[in-house]
Structures are given as structure tokens and as C-alpha cells.
Amino acid sequence: MIKILKNLAFYKWIVLAVFGLIFVQSMSDLFLPTLMADIIDKGVVVGDTPYIWKIGGFMMLVAALGAIASVFASYYSAKAAMGLGRDLRRNVFNKVEQFSLQEFDEVGTASLITRTTNDITQVQQVVIMMLRMVVSAPIMLVGGIIMAVSKDAKLSLVIVVTMPVLIGSVLLILYKGMPLFQMVQKRLDRLNLVVRENLTGIRVIRAFNRETEEKVRLNKANKELTDVSIKVNKIMAFMMPVMMLVMNLTVVAIIWFGGIRIDNGGMMIGDLMAYIQYVMQIMFALLMASMMFIMVPRAAVSAKRINEVLNMKPVILDEGTKRADLEHGTLEFDQVTFSYPGAEEPALSNISFTARPGEITAIIGGTGSGKTTLVNLIPRFYDITSGTIRVNGVDIRELSHEEVRSKIGYVPQKAVLFTGTIADNIRFGKENARQDEMEHAAQIAQAADFIGQMKDGYQSNIEQGGSNVSGGQKQRLAIARALVRKPDLYIFDDSFSALDYKTDANLRAALKDETKDATVLLVAQRVSTVVDANQIIVLDNGHIAGIGTHKELLQTNDVYREIVESQLSEEEIA
Missing domain, CATH: 1.20.1560.10 (ABC transporter type 1, transmembrane domain)
Structure with a gap:
């Protein structure tokens, strides 16, 4: 007192x-x-x-x-x-x-x-x-x-x-x-x-x-x-x-x-x-x-x-001083292990891979395999137990939180919108975004059509928690928010799950050109979403079960083949 x-x-x-x-x-x-x-x-x-x-x-x-x-x-x-x-x-x-x-x-x-x-x-x-x-x-x-x-x-x-x-x-x-x-x-x-x-x-x-x-x-x-x-x-x-x-x-x-x-x-x-x-x-x-x-x-x-x-002293201290201006968009995991506080076993063990600019790196795996945990480590929502995560060639622990997160366009698994207008929510990614930038981001995110149908367009109000828009519309607005930022690294954490297959396909096609100079990390449940990725990382119980393209993994990786067979027919696999 x-x-x-x-x-x-x-x-x-x-x-x-x-x-x-x-x-x-x-x-x-x-x-x-x-x-x-x-x-x-x-x-x-x-x-x-x-x-x-x-x-x-x-x-x-x-x-x-x-x-x-x-x-x-x-x-x-x-x-x-x-x-x-x-x-x-x-x-x-x-x-x-x-x-x-x-x-x-x-x-x-x-x-x-x-x-x-x-x-x-x-x-x-x-x-x-x-x-x-x-x-x-x-x-x-x-x-x-x-x-x-x-x-x-x-x-x-x-x-x-x-x-x-x-x-x-x-x-x-x-x-x-x-x-x-x-x-x-x-x-x-x-x-x-x-x-x-x-x-x-x-x-x-x-x-x-x-x-x-x-x-x-x-x-x-x-x-x-x-x-x-x-x-x-x-x-x-x-x-x-x-x-x-x-x-x-x-x-x-x-x-x-x-x-x-x-x-x-x-x-x-x-x-x-x-x-x-x-x-x-x-x-x-x-x-x-x-x-x-x-x-x-x-x-x-x-x-x-x-x-x-x-x-209370935060476990993750914001003491970084370096800048991450080199090797734009490069993301590297080097022998990364992470355990939740009090957990008996690590959620992730010895994770190593490199995601490069101009490439799409997809992460797929069963429920509880550690996909969301992995992407939460990149913006330092949690700190790793051992190993190193590098963004643009620099250990994220040597960078300030602002520096790390300024390089990232993050779309969470559960889309979160804030009270305000649609424009306010898109500008959450870039505060001074111009109207044409917002419209372009919405177009790529396949959100322009439903925004145009709303009475006040980009000035339409979003209620608390986005309760007046559908789950798919929420996801598309969250994607537009990340796109307007034009970051070095895009993280899509199962961000297409509420979209129908047609919208999903159109969105991925539009993203290819939009993100050609950036690194894209894509977490997904659907095989159809990751099939065209440059490399697919297969997670199984916190371990990497395999890395490769769709064709390579289909032939060499039992875990991936099991996931594919559970979703696609034999004709589609062939």
C-alpha cells in the first residue's frame, strides 16, 4: 500500500x-x-x-x-x-x-x-x-x-x-x-x-x-x-x-x-x-x-x-539493439526447442529450416503437432528454450520487439477485429496507409467485393469482436491488414480455414504475385492449400517428420502421405 x-x-x-x-x-x-x-x-x-x-x-x-x-x-x-x-x-x-x-x-x-x-x-x-x-x-x-x-x-x-x-x-x-x-x-x-x-x-x-x-x-x-x-x-x-x-x-x-x-x-x-x-x-x-x-x-x-x-518482470525482455536490414525476408530456425512452463515434454524439439524470400514455406501436421506454437515463436510471443531464430540473418533476441515485429505481417489462427471502421482495421497494419493502398490490399485478400456491398464501404462500422461480419470476412480483413503493411515476412497461421475452396484458390493465386519479394510462412490443415508451396515442413508431435515439395514428400514421407490420403481421393493424389 x-x-x-x-x-x-x-x-x-x-x-x-x-x-x-x-x-x-x-x-x-x-x-x-x-x-x-x-x-x-x-x-x-x-x-x-x-x-x-x-x-x-x-x-x-x-x-x-x-x-x-x-x-x-x-x-x-x-x-x-x-x-x-x-x-x-x-x-x-x-x-x-x-x-x-x-x-x-x-x-x-x-x-x-x-x-x-x-x-x-x-x-x-x-x-x-x-x-x-x-x-x-x-x-x-x-x-x-x-x-x-x-x-x-x-x-x-x-x-x-x-x-x-x-x-x-x-x-x-x-x-x-x-x-x-x-x-x-x-x-x-x-x-x-x-x-x-x-x-x-x-x-x-x-x-x-x-x-x-x-x-x-x-x-x-x-x-x-x-x-x-x-x-x-x-x-x-x-x-x-x-x-x-x-x-x-x-x-x-x-x-x-x-x-x-x-x-x-x-x-x-x-x-x-x-x-x-x-x-x-x-x-x-x-x-x-x-x-x-x-x-x-x-x-x-x-x-x-x-x-x-x-x-512482474516479463520473461522476454526487450533489450535488442541491432537492426535487421540485410537478407530481407530470410527466416531461419536453427536447432530450436521450446517447452511451455511446467510442461513435462517440449512442444517443439530440434526444429531447423530456412525460409527464403520469394518462396512459400508451408507447415502441415496433425492437431497438437506444434504448428501454431512454432509461428508464435517468431514474433517472440514466447521465448525459445534453446537454439536460435534468425530474421534477416540476425538472432531475434538481439533485436528489439518493434524491430522484429515491424518485419512481419501476421494473420492469426483466430481472426481478431477491433471496434471501429473497416478502414481502421486495415490501417491497424499500417497507420498511414492511403485509400488506394487499402483498396489494393482488400482486392488481393478477396475482401473488396463484400466491402463494396456494405452501405458505407470502407467506413462501415465493425462491432466488438467483428460480430457483424462472417468468419470468412473476418479472415479476409485480417489478411488485408497484413498485406497493407508490405512486410519482409508473411505468417499465415491457418488463415484460410474459413474460406471456401474457390476463394482460397483465388486468394493464393493473388498472393503469389503480391508476395514474390517476401518470405511466406503458411500454416494450413488443407493439403490443397500447401500443395504448390516451394517447401513443406511436416510436423509430428513437435518434431520435423520431413521437409520437401508435395511430390517429394508424397513419395518419401509416411506422415505426409497419411495426411494427404485422409483428405484427397486416389485420383486427386495421382
């Missing part, structure tokens, strides 16, 4: 202004009971009306000053806290942007969303309260005790008895509540995960009639969060009645013993009234402190979770 609060240094003048304003407000609140005692003892009791008006008017000025200070203190404390929240969200987002896929797998997307939203909100709320209370509560507590003792020292023995009860109650609640606050955030993560999976997977859920089962899963996660939240609130609910009971019993005791003191002539009525006000201020200060003790532990849990993200 302290580490998070250090970020308030940027708002130090605002924080100092808040402290100054709170000091003025607190002193105003402490001064008012003394003025009230004066009105009663020197005005009401003796019937001096001018004195009542005089001191009453002064009280109004003091109260107005306190109110103005309070309003400005609230404004500036909110400004500092909201600014801190904005900075934390920006820092967390920027940090997450540096993560490799390994860190995403480790923390989880749902948890990262919760940490960026709910956790930072918790910190914001407690910072607002702290800025108000960290000065006010001590001043009111100490000032109230001093003023109360100055009015009647003997009567202050009542406070000495009640304060340990209040402090003990707060500490007990803190001890019981802290572990539950941690549990609340974990259960919130779980609920967020279930909701997110339900919303993103709604088509699959409905297709398999799993609505009932998913409702049960959501209800379970919801109930788990509800149960632990109820436990927390039961403990918190116990505190307020205890505080109020102690406060009211204290006031009763003061009136009782104060009445005896007035009877004996040891105290005046005004002083007793002022004394009650000061005791109420003392109790209120303790109440504010107890609220702080309740909120701070939960915010501390949230701050810890935020710091975990901010302190």
Missing part, C-alpha cells in the same frame, strides 16, 4: 492543500463547542441577549469557514485520488503491454481486468478517505481530549474507561476481517472469469444447450462471492452498533456524573454541554479511524495485487 501511495508525490501540492484545509476545518469544529459554552454560561444563564447575538454571529462565521474548507478539501482530495487511479490504470496497462503470452497465461485475463478496474477503484476510495481522515482524525482526537480535560479533568476518567473498549473492538474486527478481504478479491476474480467465458462463448453454449449448466456454474461462483461478502459484512456490521452503544453509554455517564458536578458547584452547565460535544468529537474521530482500519486492509489487498502486476 505504501508503494502505491508513493505515486501521490506527483500531487504533493494538492495533498498539502488538502491537509491545510482539513486543519482549518478541524480547528473550526474544535472551537465551536467552546463558543457554545460561552453563549450558555454568559448569555443564556444571565439573560444577556446582545452577547448571545454577538457570539452566535461569530459561531456562524467559524462554522462557515469550516464548511468552505471542508468543501475544498473534498474537491482536492477527490482530484488527487482520481488522478492516482488514472496513473495506476495507465501504468498497469503499459506494463501488461510488455507481457509475453507466458505472463498472460500465468496471471489470467480475467484477473488482469479485475486488477485494472475493481482493485484500483478500491485504492481510489481509500485514498480519498485517507486524505480526509489522516489529518482530521488525529487532530479531532487529540484536540478533543485536550479541550475536554481543560473543561473538567475529573470527568475525563469516563473517557479513559471507554476508549480501550473501542480500540479493542476495532483491532478485533481488523484481525477477523483481513483474511476475508483477500478471499473477496479472489472470488471476484473467479466470478469475472466465469462471466467473461459465458459472454465470449455464448454461441458455443447455446449450440450445445449448455445454458442450464452454465447458470449453475455462474450461480456457484456468485454464491461463493456472496457468502464471503456476507461474512465480511457481518463482521463490519458488528462494529457500528458497538461504537454507537459505547458512545451513547459514555454520553449517559457524562450527563450523570456531570449533573452531580454541577450540583456540587464544580462545573457550569455550558461547560458540560461543551464537554459532551468534545466527547462526541473524540468518539467520532475514533469512528473515522475505525472506518479507516476497515477500508485500508481491503485496499491493501487490492494494492498488493496491483503491485504484483507492476513488479
Whole structure:
């Protein structure tokens, strides 16, 4: 929590202004009971009306000053806290942007969303309260005790008895509540995960009639969060009645013993009234402190979770300094082995091949053979365990992430579109792409026809996740996005799977001329897609089972022949 609060240094003048304003407000609140005692003892009791008006008017000025200070203190404390929240969200987002896929797998997307939203909100709320209370509560507590003792020292023995009860109650609640606050955030993560999976997977859920089962899963996660939240609130609910009971019993005791003191002539009525006000201020200060003790532990849990993200060191560091300007488009794998964290066996073992400009290198293999894993290593989404990957003759670990990825036009297995227009999505590949460049890329990607049929053409809106276009249209827009970049290396990760055979054939024919000066790495399930490749790499359980042309592999490689026979008839093979 302290580490998070250090970020308030940027708002130090605002924080100092808040402290100054709170000091003025607190002193105003402490001064008012003394003025009230004066009105009663020197005005009401003796019937001096001018004195009542005089001191009453002064009280109004003091109260107005306190109110103005309070309003400005609230404004500036909110400004500092909201600014801190904005900075934390920006820092967390920027940090997450540096993560490799390994860190995403480790923390989880749902948890990262919760940490960026709910956790930072918790910190914001407690910072607002702290800025108000960290000065006010001590001043009111100490000032109230001093003023109360100055009015009647003997009567202050009542406070000495009640304060340990209040402090003990707060500490007990803190001890019981802290572990539950941690549990609340974990259960919130779980609920967020279930909701997110339900919303993103709604088509699959409905297709398999799993609505009932998913409702049960959501209800379970919801109930788990509800149960632990109820436990927390039961403990918190116990505190307020205890505080109020102690406060009211204290006031009763003061009136009782104060009445005896007035009877004996040891105290005046005004002083007793002022004394009650000061005791109420003392109790209120303790109440504010107890609220702080309740909120701070939960915010501390949230701050810890935020710091975990901010302190997480990416496995893949962006420390490269070299440039990759030579041998444009050359991609080389040299004895590359890769294992996922915690996996018993490598996902890829001793992979070696070279892909050259002007050639199409296809990768084919069964499900789980490591095709997508292989292409994910090239942009350094994951880092290799051993061996070397070279782009344009340079080890990618010696290049910056920006340098490596600027050479690549990547079309993922699952086409991802962003909210905005079609033009915005194509320009994602090249920010300053001209209209003619976008149209050319769309033409090659076989997307121009359906774009032209849309009402606003390239300015047509794409909804979240591309839900208003088909799977094939998504893939073609993702291909156009890569083409407009004109990179040295194209990576198509099973990017034609949603296309019909005619569109697939037309697209591959158009790509031949468009990518003649670049290296093309093509991952595919269909044999028809890879049959014309310059070289085909056959993967089997993370190993290279063979490299060659379609004809060569058909004659010499059993794994490839098995794949071909499963898709093509004997006439087509011949």
C-alpha cells in the first residue's frame, strides 16, 4: 500500500492543500463547542441577549469557514485520488503491454481486468478517505481530549474507561476481517472469469444447450462471492452498533456524573454541554479511524495485487539493439526447442529450416503437432528454450520487439477485429496507409467485393469482436491488414480455414504475385492449400517428420502421405 501511495508525490501540492484545509476545518469544529459554552454560561444563564447575538454571529462565521474548507478539501482530495487511479490504470496497462503470452497465461485475463478496474477503484476510495481522515482524525482526537480535560479533568476518567473498549473492538474486527478481504478479491476474480467465458462463448453454449449448466456454474461462483461478502459484512456490521452503544453509554455517564458536578458547584452547565460535544468529537474521530482500519486492509489487498502486476518482470525482455536490414525476408530456425512452463515434454524439439524470400514455406501436421506454437515463436510471443531464430540473418533476441515485429505481417489462427471502421482495421497494419493502398490490399485478400456491398464501404462500422461480419470476412480483413503493411515476412497461421475452396484458390493465386519479394510462412490443415508451396515442413508431435515439395514428400514421407490420403481421393493424389 505504501508503494502505491508513493505515486501521490506527483500531487504533493494538492495533498498539502488538502491537509491545510482539513486543519482549518478541524480547528473550526474544535472551537465551536467552546463558543457554545460561552453563549450558555454568559448569555443564556444571565439573560444577556446582545452577547448571545454577538457570539452566535461569530459561531456562524467559524462554522462557515469550516464548511468552505471542508468543501475544498473534498474537491482536492477527490482530484488527487482520481488522478492516482488514472496513473495506476495507465501504468498497469503499459506494463501488461510488455507481457509475453507466458505472463498472460500465468496471471489470467480475467484477473488482469479485475486488477485494472475493481482493485484500483478500491485504492481510489481509500485514498480519498485517507486524505480526509489522516489529518482530521488525529487532530479531532487529540484536540478533543485536550479541550475536554481543560473543561473538567475529573470527568475525563469516563473517557479513559471507554476508549480501550473501542480500540479493542476495532483491532478485533481488523484481525477477523483481513483474511476475508483477500478471499473477496479472489472470488471476484473467479466470478469475472466465469462471466467473461459465458459472454465470449455464448454461441458455443447455446449450440450445445449448455445454458442450464452454465447458470449453475455462474450461480456457484456468485454464491461463493456472496457468502464471503456476507461474512465480511457481518463482521463490519458488528462494529457500528458497538461504537454507537459505547458512545451513547459514555454520553449517559457524562450527563450523570456531570449533573452531580454541577450540583456540587464544580462545573457550569455550558461547560458540560461543551464537554459532551468534545466527547462526541473524540468518539467520532475514533469512528473515522475505525472506518479507516476497515477500508485500508481491503485496499491493501487490492494494492498488493496491483503491485504484483507492476513488479512482474516479463520473461522476454526487450533489450535488442541491432537492426535487421540485410537478407530481407530470410527466416531461419536453427536447432530450436521450446517447452511451455511446467510442461513435462517440449512442444517443439530440434526444429531447423530456412525460409527464403520469394518462396512459400508451408507447415502441415496433425492437431497438437506444434504448428501454431512454432509461428508464435517468431514474433517472440514466447521465448525459445534453446537454439536460435534468425530474421534477416540476425538472432531475434538481439533485436528489439518493434524491430522484429515491424518485419512481419501476421494473420492469426483466430481472426481478431477491433471496434471501429473497416478502414481502421486495415490501417491497424499500417497507420498511414492511403485509400488506394487499402483498396489494393482488400482486392488481393478477396475482401473488396463484400466491402463494396456494405452501405458505407470502407467506413462501415465493425462491432466488438467483428460480430457483424462472417468468419470468412473476418479472415479476409485480417489478411488485408497484413498485406497493407508490405512486410519482409508473411505468417499465415491457418488463415484460410474459413474460406471456401474457390476463394482460397483465388486468394493464393493473388498472393503469389503480391508476395514474390517476401518470405511466406503458411500454416494450413488443407493439403490443397500447401500443395504448390516451394517447401513443406511436416510436423509430428513437435518434431520435423520431413521437409520437401508435395511430390517429394508424397513419395518419401509416411506422415505426409497419411495426411494427404485422409483428405484427397486416389485420383486427386495421382
